[in-house]
Amino acid sequence: xxxxxxxxxxxxxxxxxxxxxxxxxxxxxxxxxxxxxxxxxxxxxxxxxxxxxxxxxxxxxxxxxxxxxxxxxxxxxxxxxxxxxxxxxxxxxxxxxxxxxxxxxxxxxxxxxxxxxxxxxxxxxxxxxxxxxxxxxxxxxxxxxxxxxxxxxxxxxxxxxxxxxxxxxxxxxxxxxxxxxxxxxxxxxxxxxxxxxxxxxxxxxxxxxxxxxxxxxxxxxxxxxxxxxxxxxxxxxxxxxxxxxxxxxxxxxxxxxxxxxxxxxxxxxxxxxxxxxxxxxxxxxxxxxxxxxxxxxxxxxxxxxxxxxxxxxxxxxxxxxxxxxxxxxxxxxxxxxxxxxxxxxxx
Amino acid sequence: xxxxxxxxxxxxxxxxxxxxxxxxxxxxxxxxxxxxxxxxxxxxxxxxxxxxxxxxxxxxxxxxxxxxxxxxxxxxxxxxxxxxxxxxxxxxxxxxxxxxxxxxxxxxxxxxxxxxxxxxxxxxxxxxxxxxxxxxxxxxxxxxxxxxxxxxxxxxxxxxxxxxxxxxxxxxxxxxxxxxxxxxxxxxxxxxxxxxxxxxxxxxxxxxxxxxxxxxxxxxxxxxxxxxxxxxxxxxxxxxxxxxxxxxxxxxxxxxxxxxxxxxxxxxxxxxxxxxxxxxxxxxxxxxxxxxxxxxxxxxxxxxxxxxxxxxxxxxxxxxxxxxxxxxxxxxxxxxxxxxx
Numbered sequence: 001x002x003x004x005x006x007x008x009x010x011x012x013x014x015x016x017x018x019x020x021x022x023x024x025x026x027x028x029x030x031x032x033x034x035x036x037x038x039x040x041x042x043x044x045x046x047x048x049x050x051x052x053x054x055x056x057x058x059x060x061x062x063x064x065x066x067x068x069x070x071x072x073x074x075x076x077x078x079x080x081x082x083x084x085x086x087x088x089x090x091x092x093x094x095x096x097x098x099x100x101x102x103x104x105x106x107x108x109x110x111x112x113x114x115x116x117x118x119x120x121x122x123x124x125x126x127x128x129x130x131x132x133x134x135x136x137x138x139x140x141x142x143x144x145x146x147x148x149x150x151x152x153x154x155x156x157x158x159x160x161x162x163x164x165x166x167x168x169x170x171x172x173x174x175x176x177x178x179x180x181x182x183x184x185x186x187x188x189x190x191x192x193x194x195x196x197x198x199x200x201x202x203x204x205x206x207x208x209x210x211x212x213x214x215x216x217x218x219x220x221x222x223x224x225x226x227x228x229x230x231x232x233x234x235x236x237x238x239x240x241x242x243x244x245x246x247x248x249x250x251x252x253x254x255x256x257x258x259x260x261x262x263x264x265x266x267x268x269x270x271x272x273x274x275x276x277x278x279x280x281x282x283x284x285x286x287x288x289x290x291x292x293x294x295x296x297x298x299x300x301x302x303x304x305x306x307x308x309x310x311x312x313x314x315x316x317x318x319x320x321x322x323x324x325x326x327x328x329x330x331x332x333x334x335x336x337x338x339x340x341x342x343x344x345x346x347x
Numbered sequence: 348x349x350x351x352x353x354x355x356x357x358x359x360x361x362x363x364x365x366x367x368x369x370x371x372x373x374x375x376x377x378x379x380x381x382x383x384x385x386x387x388x389x390x391x392x393x394x395x396x397x398x399x400x401x402x403x404x405x406x407x408x409x410x411x412x413x414x415x416x417x418x419x420x421x422x423x424x425x426x427x428x429x430x431x432x433x434x435x436x437x438x439x440x441x442x443x444x445x446x447x448x449x450x451x452x453x454x455x456x457x458x459x460x461x462x463x464x465x466x467x468x469x470x471x472x473x474x475x476x477x478x479x480x481x482x483x484x485x486x487x488x489x490x491x492x493x494x495x496x497x498x499x500x501x502x503x504x505x506x507x508x509x510x511x512x513x514x515x516x517x518x519x520x521x522x523x524x525x526x527x528x529x530x531x532x533x534x535x536x537x538x539x540x541x542x543x544x545x546x547x548x549x550x551x552x553x554x555x556x557x558x559x560x561x562x563x564x565x566x567x568x569x570x571x572x573x574x575x576x577x578x579x580x581x582x583x584x585x586x587x588x589x590x591x592x593x594x595x596x597x598x599x600x601x602x603x604x605x606x607x608x609x610x611x612x613x614x615x616x617x618x619x620x621x622x623x624x625x626x627x628x629x630x631x632x633x634x635x636x637x638x639x640x641x642x643x644x645x646x647x648x649x650x651x652x653x654x655x656x657x658x659x660x661x662x663x664x665x666x667x668x669x670x671x672x673x674x675x676x677x678x679x680x681x682x683x684x685x686x687x688x
Contacts, residue, residue: 079473079610079611080473080610081610082610082613082614084610084611085557085611085614086614088557090557090558090559090611091559091560092559092560093440093441093484093559093560112467112469112470113466113467113469113470113482115462115464117462118461118462120461121461121462121484124427124438133440133462133484135440135470135560138557138559207432208556208575208576209431209432209435209436209437209489209575210437211437211438211439211440211559211560211573212438212440212559231559233556233557234556268427268428268429268431269426269427269428269429269430269431269432269437271429272429272431272432272433273432
């Protein structure tokens with residue numbers, strides 16, 4: 001049975017790996033392939049700082065909160081292993097800052113050591129009167145994606161560098177299940193007006209003295225429109241841009257100024273930081289993640305498509321939970337085709 | 348009388364910060380720093396520079412707490428300013444973990460550091476060999492950067508610094524009115540203080556930039572301190588050992604102990620080994636002394652013996668030493684007045 005994953009960002013590659021890990025020994029005939037026109041370091045995932053942190057509110061979407069938790073627990077379990085460094089995975093502590101008290105987030109018990117900030121800590125951040133401290137995880141895609149690719153290659157998964165123009169293109173070539181992890185450009189395969197770009201821009205600097213993430217929030221403006229500083233293993237990411245509906249992937253000088261001034265006001269020490277590079281990308285934003293199965297018919301051909309896109313600015317945060325959900329759907333398909341050796345796939 | 352001439356002997360964190368405090372509190376003084384070693388060859392350069400106090404058995408707790416608080420407040424302000432990167436001061440969060448729950452669950456400094464609280468069960472799961480822990484945020488000095496920054500500020504105020512091995516404080520009497528003894532472990536020989544003894548510490552400085560949190564075993568022997576940009580792995584506390592040569596077996600032992608606290612350190616690169624001798628004493632010697640020979644006098648202020656806690660209390664003891672220098676100046680002034688009468 002042939003499974004084709006379209007898209008090689010964090011969603012595509014992790015979904016491919018999850019499917020491969022769960023079924024390759026159960027289904028000897030299973031062939032997993034990855035198709036993408038952009039690979040690391042040219043995917044949207046590569047631009048992300050890599051901090052595990054969901055949005056402030058889950059808007060009652062418990063499914064997504066569960067997927068976030070599954071991802072965190074999965075990554076936390078890998079922390080003590082030798083693979084952690086090769087995955088680009090490490091612990092990081094930091095601050096979320098507000099200008100007014102806010103309710104605790106859905107993820108307060110998922111992260112480690114969540115608490116409110118003390119008055120002395122708030123002195124560090126003039127203009128902010130309320131905040132949280134917690135320990136979370138960083139997963140740097142510039143390292144994680146190559147690690148995923150390596151594991152997939154070792155497992156015999158084939159990679160194709162091409163832009164898939166339609167589901168039919170892939171299904172008519174004999175693929176049984178298509179996993180649609182096309183992120184921002186899912187609309188090109190099947191129109192989806194709910195999928196819109198949330199354009200972001202970041203500046204990467206050298207600031208090794210920054211050991212904490214600092215995310216500010218302006219509850220009125222919305223997520224990622226307020227400055228944030230996230231230290232990685234090599235560079236520190238400065239950001240604070242979210243432009244709904246803007247498809248432009250070019251860096252904007254105005255946005256650079258906004259990010260730089262706001263972040264330096266937040267952390268005066270950044271004025272001495274050396275700027276290394278600038279990057280823009282499009283968060284594949286959607287009111288909720290589209291993760292569902294669809295049967296696509298074309299003439300007498302039929303293919304199963306499993307959609308897994310629309311993860312906005314929380315792709316890394318939610319990726320493994322979604323990958324496992326897709327794998328379960330693949331399991332149902334295998335059941336239907338009576339291809340699995342044992343009645344239930346190992347989770 | 349002419350501007351008092353003050354010599355500060357020693358250019359580690361204590362000597363340089365004391366010299367700086369003296370220029371701040373006695374702007375009319377002429378201050379000179381004399382040392383046989385400057386950064387990067389002082390004991391301070393080896394230290395991790397974490398603001399976690401060491402308890403001195405011979406000093407009242409409220410005094411130690413005052414010193415720590417002054418130091419913390421001073422560095423907190425720098426860490427929050429544009430100077431932070433040059434001074435090498437940054438905030439760092441992490442955990443102090445204990446194999447056995449300590450008798451004293453709240454150390455005297457728990458309300459000086461930020462966000463101090465016991466670790467949650469979930470956090471403790473990361474440390475299977477440890478039963479109890481404390482999470483907090485504190486400050487760290489990148490010692491070589493901080494010393495250079497202090498030197499720069501001293502030069503800006505006109506302080507001269509000379510490489511000179513002072514064998515006897517009395518030798519300075521003809522050139523200086525007041526001598527401040529910040530010789531650290533050198534004070535053993537310089538003033539013959541048998542109460543001062545080395546506690547040898549070997550550390551590894553490694554490249555592991557993904558380590559963002561500190562981890563310290565409550566026994567004080569094993570610690571992982573992320574820095575700028577190297578991570579300090581420690582350590583040892585060898586009383587009365589004077590050797591400055593790195594010991595390879597010790598290196599392996601430190602590495603193993605730190606990897607058991609933080610497994611990802613197995614991937615650490617470019618391991619550099621350093622050794623320092625903590626200038627240890629029951630209590631910090633922070634007092635005035637008058638040296639007399641013939642009819643001649645030399646006013647001395649001692650500020651040494653900070654052991655494992657130098658960085659944690661340096662500004663507090665420097666301020667106290669500067670206050671003692673002011674008292675000495677008043678004494679000199681009084682004597683010169685009396686001489687006129």
